[in-house]
Amino acid sequence: MNGIVMSLLVLLASALPLVLPLARNLEYEYASLVAYLLLAIPIVLYWVPKQTVPSPRRAALQLAVSSLISFMPAFIMFRLGSCQCSENDFRFWWALQIFPHLLLSHGAAWLMLKGKERRMKGVPATYIATLGLLFLQMAWTLWSMPQKRITHLLTGFIHGAIYDNGIGVDAGIWWARGSHAFIALSLLSLALYHRRLGRGMATAALILALGTGWKAAQFPSTSHGIAALNELMPDTRSSRFFTLHYNKSKTTYDPSAIDQIFASAEFHTQDIAQKLMTFDTHVELYVYPTRMDKKLWFGGDGTDITDVKTPSVHIIAEQWPHGTLRHELVHAMASSFAFYGLGFHPNMAFTEGLAVALAPSEEDVSLHSGSANILRTQKVDPVKLFSPMFWGESGRRAYTVAGSLITFLIDNYGISKVKDLYAGASWHDTFGKETETVVGDWKSFLEQNYADKTEDFTAEALYRYPGLLYDLCPHSKALLASSNHGLMTTLRQPSNWIADKDYWPWRLSIEPGPATNLQSLRADYFKEGATLELLAKVQKEHNDPPKALEDVEAASLEFDILMRLKRSDEAKILINKLIAQLEHFKLGDGNRRQLWSRKILGELPGSSAQAWLALLAGQNSSVPTLDAAPAQTPWLLNYLFLRNHRFAENERDLLDALVQRAVPTELPNSFAVEWWKYIGNRRFELRDYEAASLAFKNAAAVAPEGSRAAILLAAEEALFDLRLEHAKAHNVHH
Structure with missing residues (x-):
């Protein structure tokens, strides 16, 4: 009877999360929910009549049975094909999340039954209070410390931002969970053995728990507190409203990126302070060496996060303008008056x-x-x-x-x-x-x-x-697309997995549809180039006339393939027809520019136009050069060069010559917006801030509502940097 009840409770804990769509992916979230439900078993079992503490042999058998049962719902779903996420990923999370909690739940349950047999009072209350205290300790750590990831006895591994599809794990997290497993073994020892032997075994298990916990603490992925981050990023620069932290010995990006982030942070913090009328907040700004470092050290991968308690902002370096810096600084600076x-x-x-x-x-x-x-x-x-x-x-x-x-x-x-x-x-x-x-x-x-x-x-x-709550295999998508051959990645991928070869067939099997089909065909084009077989597949993929964005993109891909196959007459007919069909549709400025760029390049003679087409189609990664002076070069080639070329100090005259070219009036308005915006970007990169601001204002004057405010903000930042330069020059002069 003892074994049946325990087995049923484990089965219930393993099956109940499947009512949630996200849990049916059998990924991290499912394993975590099962682990948490297992902690309810001791309370339930305590109130079931006639439950007794098993012998050590029966307990070992029950643990083996419970382990198999906790596998059962997932095993059945994988065999039936109702879940097509990575099965090895589930096994990974089972070992990391579920198994230590399985040991904890059984150890606590049998220890509580032992207390019940000895007629000890308040056993359930003690267990609930312990869980409550552990929860408060965990919550306080997450709240009071900057890091938003934790590996904790109560919750196991919490990876951080809910929007992150990629979940990084290192050996430190495994050592921490090993420490939790040894704590569970100490509970099992106290529950299953007589006092002297049980205490001796429990003491040994706790010593091992301390040892593995100490080992885990050597890894940045388990450390907490602002001091830990300051040690990882020891280099600093300070301004009125923020201090920037980074690690110049470990950076994988251009060192000038730190200078630009610092300058941008100066502008944004002062501008936000003026808008919010809050001048008493000082923000710690951490720039991590890589995305994976940010995920393991802090808890955010694709998601940048602000800790409002510190307050601190956590980002990686990006090309100017930084995509999330201002957004996160608003969170940080608004924290001083929030709720x-x-x-x-x-x-x-x-x-x-x-x-x-x-x-x-x-x-x-x-x-x-x-x-x-x-x-x-x-x-x-x-x-x-x-x-x-x-x-x-x-x-x-x-x-x-x-x-x-x-x-x-x-x-x-x-x-x-x-x-x-x-x-x-x-x-x-x-x-x-x-x-x-x-x-x-x-x-x-x-x-x-x-x-x-x-x-x-x-x-x-x-x-x-x-x-994310309704997505299909969100973590497997990130995992299986990775070509990283590190142990923590390959353990979670299927055996002999080769992302370049295996990812898109798998993705199509779980998520068939126009968007996935198109991405798969585009991947085939990148790998194999233009073939008649691929052309036939792409032609079948899009509706005529188009009914969705995927139809437009598939037709663009067909154009690229036709051009590579030297069937330019067919390509020109296709692109002209497509542009005419979409004249009265809201297509998005970027997509419309892509179509017009292909149309014009397809009509231009010479190898230079073909090189730009190859770049647009993803068949070439190097930026073509200008074959002649800007005045003698077709405007579109000047435009594409301006967008893609990074100008050196000795190329200012070339940039000046480009600026003299007027945007053809027959092109869609968004070309003028991008032309002036990229002139502004290039002027900004060359620290010609006054000219950059003017260019941004020209862009904003013709920009649509969706981009106007951001472009005007760039103009303001350029003027701010101009004032800083003048102030520095004045200080040097005096």
């Missing part, structure tokens, strides 16, 4: 919405236009954004809608009112209206001003992703 000292607003729609509103980014679709599209197609329930379910939505959808709402509030009520709301005031006290009324006003604003229902291929593709 009664909490550091952020518990309603994450406010927290993320404020950062999106004050840190504009260049998008084909503006915040308001995107939100109107999302609400019109019912891809987001606005009510869910004001609940913990915010994180369940697709990041792009949730951030767009939240940013649109906060932007609306700032524009209509002022930043001071939004600050009051962020600080914890109610909607009624802040705006004199209830939540539903204000949200209704915002929705009416969108309906009145962004009611254009022209079919928008770009918005449909941008907001298609349902979010």
Whole structure:
């Protein structure tokens, strides 16, 4: 009877998470949920009548049976083909997450039964209190320390940001879980053996737990606290509102990137401080050597995160302008007045919405236009954004809608009112209206001003992703696409896995459809080049006329293949027809420029145009040079060169000559936007800040709403850097 009840409880713990779509992927989340449910077994078993502590032999047998049972739901699903994620990845997480908790749950359960047999009082309360204290200790560590990943006795390994598909693991995390397993063995020893022997074995297990815990502590992946990060990134530079931390001996990027991040952080912190009227916040800014270092040392891979308690911002170096620096700095600097000292607003729609509103980014679709599209197609329930379910939505959808709402509030009520709301005031006290009324006003604003229902291929593709909670094998997608041959990667991949050869056939098997088919065909083109067989496949892949963005991209791929096969007449007919068909569709500026660039390059004679076509198609990685002076070169070749070439100091005259060329009026307007924007970028890189600012303003003057604010911000940053240079020159002169 003892074994049957325990086995049923393990089976229940292993099966119950499968009610959640994400858990049915049998990846990290499933293993973690099973591990947490296993910790409920001791309480349940304690109240089941006639349960006794087994003999050591029966206990060993039960542990073996429980281990097999915890495998059973996943084993059945993999055999039936109902889960096509990486099975080795599940085994990896079973060993790391589930097995140590299986030992813990059985050890605690039998130790509690032993206390029950001895008529000890308060056994369940003691267990619950222990779990509660462990939870508080873990929560306090995550809250009070910058790191957002932890390997803990209660929760196992928490990898960090919920939006991260890639999960990095190193030996330190395994050593930490080994320490937890030895703690479990100490509980098993106390439960199964007589006092003297049990205590001796428990002491030995605890000594081993301390030893493995000490070994784990030698790895950055298990360290906590700001001192640990400062040791990993010992080099610093300070300004009024922030201190920048980095490791110049381990950087994999151009050292000048640190100079640019420092200068950008100076501009953004001062600008944000003025906008928020908050001047008492000092931010620790950490620039990690690599994404994997950031994931293991801190807990964010593709997701940059702000710790509002420190406050600190955690990023990797990127080419200017940095994609997330300002967004994260808004979080950090708003922490000083957020929600009664909490550091952020518990309603994450406010927290993320404020950062999106004050840190504009260049998008084909503006915040308001995107939100109107999302609400019109019912891809987001606005009510869910004001609940913990915010994180369940697709990041792009949730951030767009939240940013649109906060932007609306700032524009209509002022930043001071939004600050009051962020600080914890109610909607009624802040705006004199209830939540539903204000949200209704915002929705009416969108309906009145962004009611254009022209079919928008770009918005449909941008907001298609349902979010991590509803994705299929999100972690396996990142894992199996990796060509990293490190042990922690190959253990989780199928045997003899070769990403370049095996990834897309697997991806097509789990997620057939136009988007995946197109990516697979594009990968085949990159590997094998243009063939008649590939051309036939691509021609079958797109609708005529196009009905979705994938149809447009597939037709572009067909054009590339036709050009490589020397069938230029067919290619020209195809691209001209496609441009004509899409004239009245919302396609997105980038996609439209891609089509027009192919059209013009296909009409130009000479090898230079063919070289640029190869670059656009991904068949060539080197940037072609200009064959003649800019004045004698077709404008499009000048434009492509400007976009892709990094100008050296001795090439200022070449850049000046490019600037003299006027944008052809027959081209789509977005070419003019990009032309002036990249002139600004190149001037900025050469520290010609005044000319850069002017170029950015020229770009903003013709830019659509979705990118205008971000371009104007770049113009302001250029002028800020110009003032800094003048100040430095003045100080040197004196």
